[in-house]
Amino acid sequence: MSKAGALNLATGLGGKIDKSDVLSAVEKYEKYHVCYGGDEEERKANYSDMVNKYYDLVTSFYEFGWGESFHFAPRFKEESLRESIKRHEHFLALQLGLKPGQKVLDVGCGIGGPLREIARFSSTTITGLNNNEYQISRGKELNRITGVDKTCDFVKGDFMKMPFPDNVFDAVYAIEATCHAPDAYGCYSEIYRVLKPGQCFAAYEWCMTDSFDPLNQEHQKIKAEIEIGDGLPDIRLTGQCIDALKKAGFEVMWSKDLAVGSPVPWYLPLDKSHFSLSSFRLTAVGRFFTKNMVKALEYVGLAPKGSQRVQDFLEKAAEGLVEGGRKEIFTPLFFFVARKPHSGSQ
Numbered sequence: 001m002s003k004a005g006a007l008n009l010a011t012g013l014g015g016k017i018d019k020s021d022v023l024s025a026v027e028k029y030e031k032y033h034v035c036y037g038g039d040e041e042e043r044k045a046n047y048s049d050m051v052n053k054y055y056d057l058v059t060s061f062y063e064f065g066w067g068e069s070f071h072f073a074p075r076f077k078e079e080s081l082r083e084s085i086k087r088h089e090h091f092l093a094l095q096l097g098l099k100p101g102q103k104v105l106d107v108g109c110g111i112g113g114p115l116r117e118i119a120r121f122s123s124t125t126i127t128g129l130n131n132n133e134y135q136i137s138r139g140k141e142l143n144r145i146t147g148v149d150k151t152c153d154f155v156k157g158d159f160m161k162m163p164f165p166d167n168v169f170d171a172v173y174a175i176e177a178t179c180h181a182p183d184a185y186g187c188y189s190e191i192y193r194v195l196k197p198g199q200c201f202a203a204y205e206w207c208m209t210d211s212f213d214p215l216n217q218e219h220q221k222i223k224a225e226i227e228i229g230d231g232l233p234d235i236r237l238t239g240q241c242i243d244a245l246k247k248a249g250f251e252v253m254w255s256k257d258l259a260v261g262s263p264v265p266w267y268l269p270l271d272k273s274h275f276s277l278s279s280f281r282l283t284a285v286g287r288f289f290t291k292n293m294v295k296a297l298e299y300v301g302l303a304p305k306g307s308q309r310v311q312d313f314l315e316k317a318a319e320g321l322v323e324g325g326r327k328e329i330f331t332p333l334f335f336f337v338a339r340k341p342h343s344g345s346q
Contacts, residue, residue, distance in 0.1 A: 009064045015056030015134030023306030029053045033228035043233035044182035054231030055132040068113030071176045072332045074262035098122035102170035108177025112139035128154045164194045172201040179206035184244035198342040205334045207238045212329040229317015255336035267325035270318040
């Protein structure tokens with residue numbers, strides 16, 4: 001169902017940004033980050049603009065290389081990347097105990113790949129919250145194509161100020177999305193507010209692990225590469241996420257870094273030493289092909305100026321993610337289930 005072709009990649013580059021403004025958007029996005037002189041406080045203060053620019057610039061690349069679900073997954077031997085991603089989404093639905101007819105919120109839903117999979121798996125009604133116009137329009141198109149547009153929809157909004165009343169959802173989840181929040185407590189508090197008492201919130205978070213040393217320059221470089229390549233204001237420690245959940249009023253039922261003990265490393269699809277026909281576009285050869293294709297498309301005017309720069313910082317992200325995974329200082333798979341108490345109200 002994804003827009004897989006080179007022409008679709010080219011026409012989607014820049015999202016809702018006017019094609020003549022893509023290069024200046026890339027330059028502004030880059031300046032938010034450490035590699036270009038930016039700092040954490042500026043990224044947090046301007047997180048909405050930064051994250052919106054990021055997803056306008058990269059969504060077409062993500063869909064071209066990754067499919068409709070923009071996330072990692074722990075993986076078994078002999079299991080394809082696509083199979084592991086679906087299983088990862090089903091696991092989340094099962095941990096939430098989703099039941100047919102429930103009203104569920106997907107916080108930071110991307111173009112809705114997980115939303116569609118989980119809705120079909122659990123027979124629930126899912127609303128995807130997203131602040132990016134391009135991703136919402138793309139998601140609505142895919143909902144129509146897959147036939148879930150009657151039970152699934154999208155709402156444009158900021159997850160720090162959700163456009164929903166209190167106590168309205170039977171379950172809430174986030175898949176590698178709330179890492180974009182400038183403040184975990186503020187984001188989790190909004191999730192707490194819109195969730196019905198006695199119900200659960202589950203998420204996969206991007207985190208630095210306890211092995212991360214903030215005084216180690218190599219560790220800091222890896223963290224900065226992930227931040228610029230993935231539109232992040234900062235990357236929190238796993239413990240900071242748990243503390244923020246408790247401060248927001250949640251009871252943490254359980255939590256675990258699912259990267260630990262995974263038979264196949266989560267970062268394998270991005271490892272340049274790995275080759276796979278099923279996920280060819282993510283391999284070193286596939287990325288080299290994409291890089292040169294984008295260069296050619298930009299040269300002939302089919303892709304906007306600045307497209308190569310986007311490809312460059314995505315490459316930087318891939319390198320940072322692989323090194324962060326190898327050194328076990330970063331995980332995209334910190335999972336938790338947290339419950340809003342029956343008596344809880346804020």
